[in-house]
Amino acid sequence: MIKEWRKIEExxxxxxxxxxxxxxxxxxxxxxxxxxxxxxxxxANVAGVFTTNxxxxxxxxxxxxxxPSGNIRAVLVNAGNAxxxxxxxxxxxxxxxxxxxxxxxxxxxxQELTAxxxxxxxxxxxxxxxxxxxELMPKLARGxxxxxxxxxxxxxxxxxxxxxxxxxxxxSWEGELVLGGVCKGSGMIAPxxxxxxxxxxxxxxxxxxxxxKALRSAIAKTFxxxxxxxxxxxxxxxxxxxSGRGTAMISEGRESYADYAEALExxxxxxxxxxxxxxxxxxKLVEVCVRNANKxxxxxxxxxxxxxSPLVKTxxxxxxxxxxxILAAAGRSGVIFNVDDTDILLGEIPVCVKGRSVPFDEKxxxxxxxxxxxQITINPHNGETQASVWTCDYSYDYIKINAEYHT
Amino acid sequence: MIKEWRKIEExxxxxxxxxxxxxxxxxxxxxxxxxxxxxxxxxANVAGVFTTNxxxxxxxxxxxxxxPSGNIRAVLVNAGNAxxxxxxxxxxxxxxxxxxxxxxxxxxxxQELTAxxxxxxxxxxxxxxxxxxxELMPKLARGxxxxxxxxxxxxxxxxxxxxxxxxxxxxSWEGELVLGGVCKGSGMIAPxxxxxxxxxxxxxxxxxxxxxKALRSAIAKTFxxxxxxxxxxxxxxxxxxxSGRGTAMISEGRESYADYAEALExxxxxxxxxxxxxxxxxxKLVEVCVRNANKxxxxxxxxxxxxxSPLVKTxxxxxxxxxxxILAAAGRSGVIFNVDDTDILLGEIPVCVKGRSVPFDEKxxxxxxxxxxxQITINPHNGETQASVWTCDYSYDYIKINAEYHT
Numbered sequence: 001m002i003k004e005w006r007k008i009e010e011x012x013x014x015x016x017x018x019x020x021x022x023x024x025x026x027x028x029x030x031x032x033x034x035x036x037x038x039x040x041x042x043x044a045n046v047a048g049v050f051t052t053n054x055x056x057x058x059x060x061x062x063x064x065x066x067x068p069s070g071n072i073r074a075v076l077v078n079a080g081n082a083x084x085x086x087x088x089x090x091x092x093x094x095x096x097x098x099x100x101x102x103x104x105x106x107x108x109x110x111q112e113l114t115a116x117x118x119x120x121x122x123x124x125x126x127x128x129x130x131x132x133x134x135e136l137m138p139k140l141a142r143g144x145x146x147x148x149x150x151x152x153x154x155x156x157x158x159x160x161x162x163x164x165x166x167x168x169x170x171x172s173w174e175g176e177l178v179l180g181g182v183c184k185g186s187g188m189i190a191p192x193x194x195x196x197x198x199x200x201x202x203x204x205x206x207x208x209x210x211x212x213k214a215l216r217s218a219i220a221k222t223f224x225x226x227x228x229x230x231x232x233x234x235x236x237x238x239x240x241x242x243s244g245r246g247t248a249m250i251s252e253g254r255e256s257y258a259d260y261a262e263a264l265e266x267x268x269x270x271x272x273x274x275x276x277x278x279x280x281x282x283x284k285l286v287e288v289c290v291r292n293a294n295k296x297x298x299x300x301x302x303x304x305x306x307x308x309s310p311l312v313k314t315x316x317x318x319x320x321x322x323x324x325x326i327l328a329a330a331g332r333s334g335v336i337f338n339v340d341d342t343d344i345l346l347g348e349i350p351v352c353v354k355g356r357s358v359p360f361d362e363k364x365x366x367x368x369x370x371x372x373x374x375q376i377t378i379n380p381h382n383g384e385t386q387a388s389v390w391t392c393d394y395s396y397d398y399i400k401i402n403a404e405y406h407t
Numbered sequence: 408m409i410k411e412w413r414k415i416e417e418x419x420x421x422x423x424x425x426x427x428x429x430x431x432x433x434x435x436x437x438x439x440x441x442x443x444x445x446x447x448x449x450x451a452n453v454a455g456v457f458t459t460n461x462x463x464x465x466x467x468x469x470x471x472x473x474x475p476s477g478n479i480r481a482v483l484v485n486a487g488n489a490x491x492x493x494x495x496x497x498x499x500x501x502x503x504x505x506x507x508x509x510x511x512x513x514x515x516x517x518q519e520l521t522a523x524x525x526x527x528x529x530x531x532x533x534x535x536x537x538x539x540x541x542e543l544m545p546k547l548a549r550g551x552x553x554x555x556x557x558x559x560x561x562x563x564x565x566x567x568x569x570x571x572x573x574x575x576x577x578x579s580w581e582g583e584l585v586l587g588g589v590c591k592g593s594g595m596i597a598p599x600x601x602x603x604x605x606x607x608x609x610x611x612x613x614x615x616x617x618x619x620k621a622l623r624s625a626i627a628k629t630f631x632x633x634x635x636x637x638x639x640x641x642x643x644x645x646x647x648x649x650s651g652r653g654t655a656m657i658s659e660g661r662e663s664y665a666d667y668a669e670a671l672e673x674x675x676x677x678x679x680x681x682x683x684x685x686x687x688x689x690x691k692l693v694e695v696c697v698r699n700a701n702k703x704x705x706x707x708x709x710x711x712x713x714x715x716s717p718l719v720k721t722x723x724x725x726x727x728x729x730x731x732x733i734l735a736a737a738g739r740s741g742v743i744f745n746v747d748d749t750d751i752l753l754g755e756i757p758v759c760v761k762g763r764s765v766p767f768d769e770k771x772x773x774x775x776x777x778x779x780x781x782q783i784t785i786n787p788h789n790g791e792t793q794a795s796v797w798t799c800d801y802s803y804d805y806i807k808i809n810a811e812y813h814t
Contacts, residue, residue: 054744356497
């Protein structure tokens with residue numbers, strides 16, 4: 001059991017021992033830093049989960065061949081160019097990006113991973129990346145300033161950086177285990193896949209296959225339960241890096257694994273919710289929670305269908321307690337439940353009981369929906385499982401960001 | 408084979424012999440006519456296809472028990488109130504609505520169908536319907552003015568009426584066969600189900616089960632291939648009424664059936680495209696056509712995923728030839744195809760060849776996208792079938808209509 005769970009203020013990927021990082025501007029975005037490098041002092045055990053889109057960027061295809069792995073040394077990340085749909089030239093450019101970084105560290109290029117995010121179908125300007133890597137080399141460091149810069153450098157339409165670090169104690173391991181994380185994501189975000197870019201670090205001692213198992217399990221209940229707009233990117237990448245420099249030993253089938261998996265899930269949940277909160281044009285974070293469902297899979301499917309519904313999302317933007325749209329979305333989810341047993345609550349306010357209208361204080365409901373965090377609960381009363389999906393509202397700014405974002 | 412296909416200008420549901428109709432305002436919408444009645448002079452053969460949503464309005468549940476049928480006399484339709492999620496009271500109110508209309512016609516109430524559209528979860532004001540029916544009775548008539556009024560009376564967020572009528576000649580029947588139709592639909596429109604309200608009339612002689620077969624088949628390729636916002640209504644209803652007053656006899660397994668089915672599909676396709684064109688906030692009609700696919704089912708699935716993508720739809724509003732979003736949406740459709748063989752065209756302009764960027768005239772592409780009708784073609788080059796799905800763009804007005812539409 002986790003007995004201490006302490007936030008390390010402002011820290012991110014370099015909080016755990018064994019990691020350094022740096023960020024710089026190389027000129028891929030119109031402004032701001034756009035190149036980041038996370039480097040492990042020794043060989044790290046690394047797990048990865050990637051987009052399930054049939055269209056995959058060069059970096060995704062390359063990384064999938066290299067992880068899980070016991071000897072990764074670094075990840076070079078650029079924002080502003082996805083290097084996707086660029087054919088053989090794209091693969092070559094990505095390989096060049098990896099080998100430029102590997103040369104600086106004097107390691108084989110298959111110990112260097114890459115990640116890209118940005119516009120699809122534009123050539124990657126490799127010479128800018130090369131110049132950028134040269135600048136990064138002497139800047140590699142640990143600390144909150146570095147972590148903040150890394151978080152900013154991987155952003156695209158994100159309006160704020162997303163990073164976190166915690167120290168965690170448990171009777172199942174010695175001393176403290178540190179976890180750090182950073183992610184980006186705001187549009188082209190859909191559940192049921194590894195979404196967005198995310199880099200998770202830890203000082204724990206854990207072998208690659210066990211790390212892979214923990215990562216898959218954490219993602220299933222966190223990043224895969226976030227949706228901004230139902231669109232899945234070609235570049236989605238989530239990597240977990242373990243330096244093994246700490247004192248916590250994680251073993252399969254032991255309590256240490258259960259505790260580590262829980263800690264990793266907490267970190268992922270925080271970052272996943274940050275993505276939904278910062279969804280393109282979002283004015284609020286919305287949790288759609290299905291309780292007392294027959295199966296967790298059914299609960300998740302209902303919650304996702306409601307969370308993806310444009311009519312529910314626009315009603316939330318309008319602060320309108322329009323439960324008819326919520327029930328209608330649940331009804332088209334493909335899950336069989338008894339509509340006449342189903343309740344819907346906005347926060348603590350029941351707005352639909354047994355599938356029909358009940359009198360409620362519409363002003364109070366409207367005020368509740370004006371908050372920055374809103375919870376919708378759907379209760380079909382046919383079982384004992386539950387699942388939540390996180391999303392945001394659809395606003396004028398979603399249209400603005402995506403109609404005025406030109407290729 | 409159809410040898411003459413002549414549009415009857417401005418006409419709609421009363422164009423075929425044997426039908427009269429009327430429309431009035433009874434006070435369910437904030438303004439305008441909101442009650443329409445389509446009445447057959449004798450017993451009509453009627454087929455129906457309804458929403459697949461688990462949440463179904465009272466009228467849908469009642470109609471499903473009554474059709475296909477050989478003795479329907481009328482359909483009473485209201486807009487402004489869906490009478491959905493109102494429990495037993497809703498069912499009673501709907502039954503009252505039917506029996507009020509039936510009494511006027513001096514027929515048993517199970518020969519009277521009903522259809523409702525509007526807000527979910529509000530009681531139906533039956534006394535207003537009663538008053539409205541009394542006003543309708545003496546107004547029952549045939550002609551283009553009646554047809555136009557019916558089309559307006561069933562509208563909700565629609566910005567224009569949607570009606571059509573054609574006269575059709577074929578060697579497979581005597582004389583002319585007349586088809587009329589009217590529909591409404593603008594939001595909560597999703598494919599793969601019977602969508603929206605639609606009433607189709609004909610003077611042909613065709614038995615109910617054959618009419619049902621023709622209707623299902625026409626809908627599969629028309630209304631079920633339209634999407635505005637992926638949301639499916641609780642009230643979707645499409646009814647086909649055949650008066651049998653004309654000279655065309657339609658027989659199963661004969662050419663007359665093939666010709667009638669084709670004529671019905673043409674009518675449905677016109678009305679389906681009108682719905683997409685008038686999608687909430689739409690500035691253009693968009694056809695997503697997948698050609699040279701392996702299976703029609705695959706072609707339809709890819710086309711739907713692209714047509715539903717908020718990122719594709721916002722790019723279309725911005726007149727941006729962002730083919731990366733189109734390919735990324737196709738890639739998450741669940742269909743397996745070779746990305747490296749896939750071409751994308753905007754109108755006649757190739758923007759992606761073999762899965763990657765090609766130089767194209769961006770100004771010409773931008774100009775093309777500014778048109779009122781846009782075609783996106785996706786060609787995976789792995790077969791010989793094709794399918795189209797119709798949609799519209801996502802604009803600020805979609806958000807405005809749906810965030811400011813309060814319950």
